[in-house]
Amino acid sequence: MEDKKEFVVALAGNANVGKSVIFNQLTGGNQIIGNWPGKTVEKAEGFIEQEGVRIRVVDLPGIYSLSTYSEEEIVSREFIAKEKPDLVINVVDAVNLERNLFFTLQLIELEVPLVIALNQYDILERKGLSINGKKLSELLGVPVIKTVAVHNKGLTELFEIVRNALLKGEKKVSHLRYGKEVESRIKELSEIISKKVKTYYPPRFVAIKLLENDPLIKKEIKDEEILKKADKFRKELKEIHGEEAETVIISERYAIASRIAESVIERKSTLKESMGDWFDKIALDKVWGYVFFILVTIGIFYAVFKFGSFFSDLLSNWLESFKPIFMRMPLTPFWNKILWDGIMEGVIAGIGIVLPYIAPFYLILAFLEDSGYLARIAFLTDNVMHKLGLHGKAFMPLIEGFGCNVPAVLGTRIMERDRDRFIAAILATLVPCSARTVIILGLVATFLGPVYALIIYVLDFILILITGRILNKFMKGTPSGLIMEMPRYRKPVMKIILKQTWIRLKDFVYFAFPIIIVANVVMEIFSIFNWIKPVANFLKPVMTDFLGLPPLAGITFLFGILRKELTLVMLSTLYHTTNFAKVLTPRQIFIFGFVTMIYIPCVATIAALKREFGWKRATAVTVGEFVGAIVLGGILNQILKLFMP
Amino acid sequence: MIRNNVTLLDIKAGEKAEIVSLAGGYGFMRRLQEMGLIPGQIVEVVRNSAMGPVEISVMGTHLAIGRGIAAKVIVRPVRRQIYGR
Ligand SMILES: Nc1nc2c(ncn2[C@@H]2O[C@H](COP(=O)(O)OP(=O)(O)OP(=O)(O)O)[C@@H](O)[C@H]2O)c(=O)[nH]1
Ligand SMILES: [Mg+2]
Numbered sequence: 001m002e003d004k005k006e007f008v009v010a011l012a013g014n015a016n017v018g019k020s021v022i023f024n025q026l027t028g029g030n031q032i033i034g035n036w037p038g039k040t041v042e043k044a045e046g047f048i049e050q051e052g053v054r055i056r057v058v059d060l061p062g063i064y065s066l067s068t069y070s071e072e073e074i075v076s077r078e079f080i081a082k083e084k085p086d087l088v089i090n091v092v093d094a095v096n097l098e099r100n101l102f103f104t105l106q107l108i109e110l111e112v113p114l115v116i117a118l119n120q121y122d123i124l125e126r127k128g129l130s131i132n133g134k135k136l137s138e139l140l141g142v143p144v145i146k147t148v149a150v151h152n153k154g155l156t157e158l159f160e161i162v163r164n165a166l167l168k169g170e171k172k173v174s175h176l177r178y179g180k181e182v183e184s185r186i187k188e189l190s191e192i193i194s195k196k197v198k199t200y201y202p203p204r205f206v207a208i209k210l211l212e213n214d215p216l217i218k219k220e221i222k223d224e225e226i227l228k229k230a231d232k233f234r235k236e237l238k239e240i241h242g243e244e245a246e247t248v249i250i251s252e253r254y255a256i257a258s259r260i261a262e263s264v265i266e267r268k269s270t271l272k273e274s275m276g277d278w279f280d281k282i283a284l285d286k287v288w289g290y291v292f293f294i295l296v297t298i299g300i301f302y303a304v305f306k307f308g309s310f311f312s313d314l315l316s317n318w319l320e321s322f323k324p325i326f327m328r329m330p331l332t333p334f335w336n337k338i339l340w341d342g343i344m345e346g347v348i349a350g351i352g353i354v355l356p357y358i359a360p361f362y363l364i365l366a367f368l369e370d371s372g373y374l375a376r377i378a379f380l381t382d383n384v385m386h387k388l389g390l391h392g393k394a395f396m397p398l399i400e401g402f403g404c405n406v407p408a409v410l411g412t413r414i415m416e417r418d419r420d421r422f423i424a425a426i427l428a429t430l431v432p433c434s435a436r437t438v439i440i441l442g443l444v445a446t447f448l449g450p451v452y453a454l455i456i457y458v459l460d461f462i463l464i465l466i467t468g469r470i471l472n473k474f475m476k477g478t479p480s481g482l483i484m485e486m487p488r489y490r491k492p493v494m495k496i497i498l499k500q501t502w503i504r505l506k507d508f509v510y511f512a513f514p515i516i517i518v519a520n521v522v523m524e525i526f527s528i529f530n531w532i533k534p535v536a537n538f539l540k541p542v543m544t545d546f547l548g549l550p551p552l553a554g555i556t557f558l559f560g561i562l563r564k565e566l567t568l569v570m571l572s573t574l575y576h577t578t579n580f581a582k583v584l585t586p587r588q589i590f591i592f593g594f595v596t597m598i599y600i601p602c603v604a605t606i607a608a609l610k611r612e613f614g615w616k617r618a619t620a621v622t623v624g625e626f627v628g629a630i631v632l633g634g635i636l637n638q639i640l641k642l643f644m645p
Numbered sequence: 646m647i648r649n650n651v652t653l654l655d656i657k658a659g660e661k662a663e664i665v666s667l668a669g670g671y672g673f674m675r676r677l678q679e680m681g682l683i684p685g686q687i688v689e690v691v692r693n694s695a696m697g698p699v700e701i702s703v704m705g706t707h708l709a710i711g712r713g714i715a716a717k718v719i720v721r722p723v724r725r726q727i728y729g730r
Contacts, residue, residue, distance in 0.1 A: 484709045
C-alpha cells in the first residue's frame with residue numbers, strides 16, 4: 001500500500017478560464033466566480049474523499065506565465081514550483097488554445113505531472129470549431145479531457161483520470177524542443193546547473209528561466225559561474241537573432257504553441273462579428289459607453305430600491321402583527337421587553353429592513369459579474385483612474401466593494417504594485433457596500449426620496465475621486481498602466497448566479513443576523529437600566545452640536561462599527577419604530593446617511609486592511625476616515641441649514 | 646536601434662499593424678510579450694480613442710492596453726491590400 005494517503009492537486013491556468021468553477025464542482029467549495037480576469041487572488045483549498053483516497057485540491061489565481069508580474073501570480077508560481085503538488089490540473093480555455101498553451105508549455109518545462117481540462121468547450125462548439133483531443137494529448141504527452149465546467153460536463157471523467165494518475169504515481173517527462181540555437185544552450189546550461197546547484201526547480205527549467213533573465217530565479221541561483229554563462233548565452237542569442245534572449249524564447253515558445261494549436265483545431269469557420277463585438281460598440285463607445293454605464297447604475301439602484309421598499313413594508317408589517325401575541329405572554333415586564341424589544345425587533349430589522357434590499361442587490365451583482373460587463377467598466381474608467389494614480393483594473397475590486405468591502409480590499413491584489421494596491425484599498429473602503437446601500441435606500445430614499453439618495457451617492461463618488469487625487473499626490477510613484485484581457489460576454493448561468501447570491505446572503509444570515517440580534521438585546525438591556533443617557537450625553541457635543549443629529553444617533557454609530565447595517569437597525573430599536581420620518585428631521589436623515597456612508601470601515605474591513613497592509617496603515621485609514629466623516633458631516637450640516645429645516 | 650516613431654497609439658480602429666518592438670521596463674515588456682505581443686505578430690486595433698485605452702485583437706482575444714503603455718509599443722502599419730475588389 002501507498003504510505004502517502006493525502007494527495008495534493010492544484011488547479012492552474014490563465015485567468016478567467018474556469019478554474020474556480022471546476023474547483024467548486026469538484027470540492028463543493030465556495031470560490032468567487034465571475035467573468036473577468038483576476039477574481040481568485042489567494043489560494044483556496046478543498047478536499048475530496050473517495051474510497052480511502054484523500055485529495056487536497058488547491059484553487060490558484062490565474063497566471064499567464066511562470067515569470068511573474070503581479071502579487072497574486074507569485075502565489076501561483078510559488079505554489080506550483082515549491083510546494084510541488086502531486087498533480088496539476090491545467091485548465092485551458094478551448095477557445096483560446098494558442099495563448100493558453102503558452103502557459104501549458106511552461107508547466108511541462110516545470111516537469112510537474114499534468115492533466116489538461118479543455119474547458120469552455122461549449123463556446124468553442126458554438127463557434128463551429130472542434131479540437132482533436134487525442135492528437136493534442138499525443139503532441140503534449142499529457143492527458144486531455146474536454147469539459148464544460150458550468151454544466152458539470154466532463155468533470156467526472158476528469159476526476160477519474162486525475163485519480164488514476166495519482167494512484168499510479170508514474171512520472172513521465174516530455175520535452176518540447178526550441179530552435180537549434182536556443183536548445184543547445186539550454187542543454188549546456190542545464191547540465192552545469194544539475195552538477196553544481198540544488199534547486200526546487202528542474203535544471204532545464206532553471207536554464208530556460210535564466211536565459212529569459214528572470215529576476216527571481218537569478219536571485220535564487222547565486223552561483224557566479226552559472227550566472228556568467230547564462231549572460232554569455234544571452235548575448236550570443238541576441239547577436240544571432242537581433243532580439244533580447246527573452247524575446248527569442250517567448251517567440252519560440254509561442255511558435256510551438258501556435259503550431260500545436262493549428263494542427264488540432266478542426267473545421268475552421270469564418271469568424272463573423274459576434275453579438276459581443278456588436279454590443280461593445282455601445283458599451284465601450286467614448287460617449288454612449290458612459291451614458292449606458294450611468295443608466296445601468298441608476299437602473300440597478302432604482303430597481304433595488306423599488307423592490308426593497310415594497311418587500312420591506314410587507315415584511316415589517318407582517319412581523320409587527322405578532323406583537324400582540326408576544327405581549328399577551330405571561331412574562332415579567334423585563335423578559336417581555338427582552339423578548340420583543342430585544343430579540344424580535346432585531347429579527348424584524350434584519351428581515352424587514354436589511355434583507356429586502358441586499359437580496360436583490362446581490363442577485364443583480366452576481367448577474368453583472370458573470371456577464372462580462374464589469375471589465376468594460378474597467379475599460380471606460382481607465383482614464384479617470386489614471387488621474388487617481390491607478391489604472392482601469394482597479395475598478396474591479398472597487399465594484400466588488402459594492403457587495404462588501406472585505407473582498408474588495410483583498411481583490412486589490414490584482415494591482416501590480418504596493419502603492420497602487422494601497423490607494424485602491426483605501427478607495428475601496430469608501431465604496432458604499434451593500435450594508436450602506438441598505439441605509440441609503442431604506443432611510444434616505446424611503447423618507448426623503450430617491451433623488452436625495454442619489455445625491456449622497458454622488459457626494460460619495462466625488463469624495464472617492466478627491467481622496468484618490470490627494471493620495472496620488474502624496475504617495476510617490478508613477479502609476480503602471482493597464483494590460484487586461486477583455487473577457488467574452490457570456491450568457492450568465494442561472495445556477496451559478498443563484499449560488500453566488502446565496503454565498504453572499506449566507507454570510508448575512510449566519511453571521512450578520514446573530515450580531516444584529518445580540519446587539520439589539522444588549523441595547524435593550526442598556527435601555528432598561530437607563531445606561532443609554534450617559535453615553536448619549538457624552539457624545540452630544542459632536543453628535544448634536546456639530547452634526548445636528550439627535551444624541552441617540554451617536555450610539556447607533558458605535559454599533560455601526562461592527563456592521564454598518566446596525567446603525568439603522570439600532571435607530572429603529574432606540575425609537576421603537578421603522579417610520580423614521582417621525583423621529584428625524586429631513587436634514588438629520590440626510591446627515592445620518594452621509595456620515596454612516598463614510599465614517600469608518602467596519603471591523604471586518606479594518607481587519608482585512610490590517611492583514612493586507614499592517615496595523616499602522618490600517619489604523620491610519622480608520623482614523624482618517626473617522627475624522628474626515630465627522631468634519632465633512634459637520635460642514636454639510638452647516639450648508640444644509642440654509643435649505644432644510 | 647531602428648528609429649521608428651509609429652506606436653500602437655497611431656493606428657486607427659480597424660487597421661492592422663505588425664509589432665516591431667517594445668520600449669519599456671522589463672516587467673511590463675514581459676507581460677505584453679507573454680500576452681502575445683511578440684515581434685512580427687500582426688495585431689488589429691479594435692478601438693482607439695483619446696478617451697480610453699487601446700483595444701487590440703491578438704491571437705483571437707481582445708486586450709485592453711492603457712495609453713501610456715500603448716505609446717511604448719512600436720509597430721509597423723500593415724497596409725490593406727487594395728486589389729481583389
Ligand atoms: N460557457 C461556459 N462558461 C464557463 C465555463 N467554465 C467557466 N465559465 C465561466 O467563465 C467565467 C470564469 O470562471 P472562473 O471559474 O471564475 O475562472 P477562474 O479561472 O477561476 O478565473 P480567475 O480566478 O480570475 O483566474 C465565469 O463567468 C464562468 O461562469 C464553461 O465550461 N462554459
Ligand atoms: Mg478563480
